Amino acid sequence: MYAVIKTGGKQYRVQPGDVIVVEKLDGDAGAEMSFGDVLMLGGDKGVTLGAPLISGASVAATLVETRKGEKIKIFKKTRRQGYRRTNGHRQMESVLRITGIAGAGETAKWDGTVDLMTKAEMNLRARGLAPRVDETEAKPAKKAAPAKAAAPAKKAAAPATEKTEAKAAPAKKADAPKAEAKKAPAKKAPAKKADKAGDDA
Template identity: 40%
Template sequence: MYAVLKTGGKQYRVEKEDVVLVEKLDANDGDQVVLNDILMIGEGKKVTLGSPLVNDAAVMAQVIRQTRGPKITMIYKRRRKNSRRKQGHKQNLTLLKIIDIAETGGSKLSPKKATAKSTETKAKVTAKSTETKAKATAKSTETKAKVTAKSTETKAKVTAKSTETKAKASPKTKSSTTKDK
């Protein structure tokens, strides 16, 4: 069984288990959506045409992910006017997997929202990562403190040695090469 549906100003011929890239729909990843604008349904030689839509028909689809299309670059140039403009655009798209095609009873289909398990696991992962970051920063501060303590000790030793060598060296008096009269 196949259906021709309209969404985002375009028409798509879909079958069950097809994956379709359509204009952006307002849904999250994993949500189910019901598409009610069905123009035609067919199975073998039996074809049902709508005028303009088939009554009580619907297509159930699941959102795989929200994505963006390829970059399109537009260049505007006015010749002999020293005028140019370059503009880029990426279209927002939704990747859908067709779950079911209902020839009748489409108004009774109810979409399901994505399960909240993904948010719980994300919260657990972020909690674990913050704990490990805290441990790492604590370890790094401890090592930094040890390094700074050692560096101050060595600096004190060096300065003490330099003062000792200066004290040991007696001040030399300069003797003049010329005879004083």
Template identity: 40%
Template sequence: MYAVFLSGGKQYRVKKNQVIQIEKLNDPTGSIVEFKNVLMVSNKDKTEIGCPFLNGTKVEACIENHGRSKKIKVIKFNRRKHYKKQQGHRQHFTSVKIININHIEK
């Protein structure tokens, strides 16, 4: 069984006991988070798609840690114009472990 949910403007496909990195959440480490914006749930034989979300369906996850991803370099350069700009960026993330996918079948 897997589910697709929406968090931080991105969609994530998850299974039970999977660890994923999502956009930073402001909850403390060890707390339980519920994602109620579930777009799709699929079993082996049945798939349900929301319009846009499934009512009564939620994904429960436990926050494992917070961190920052690897640095990316942003370089802007115009040749023969004496223009060069370098900038670095490290995106904040929250690592969560999916505990359960609660789905009420219709």
């Protein structure tokens, strides 16, 4: 089950267990929060759209931390006036863990499994740069391992083709002396012209 919520003037698609970064919210780390501005719900019963909000729907979350975001550089310049100014800004933001979704006759809760991840991994996941990997997606990766074992066989076949090309290369070199033999008579032709010139004299 998933939901689209609105907070801080932005919209976020969330599902139980997700970690998201939103504009700064009041509260201490570990505080429970609830969002009533639910724009859309999706689940087993289908998709429910709000007009603009879904009445009675809510999304529960836990405040993980409040921190400063990445630095934004501000550079101002007026050409030919010697005016240059550089500043930086770090916006305050809150990291949330979605714990539950309720509405449209359905409820979904996060099972509470704690996945061990570093702060850097949490940052990437919160910004959507490192999507969650389900167990079903991880299994095909294990099946792909035998394909890597088959790769050396292809590499072994590649040198064989190089050898065949190497055998074909000397045959081309044998053709080269014939071309030189054809060029030799062309050099004799100017000598004949010189003899004709001598006869005319």
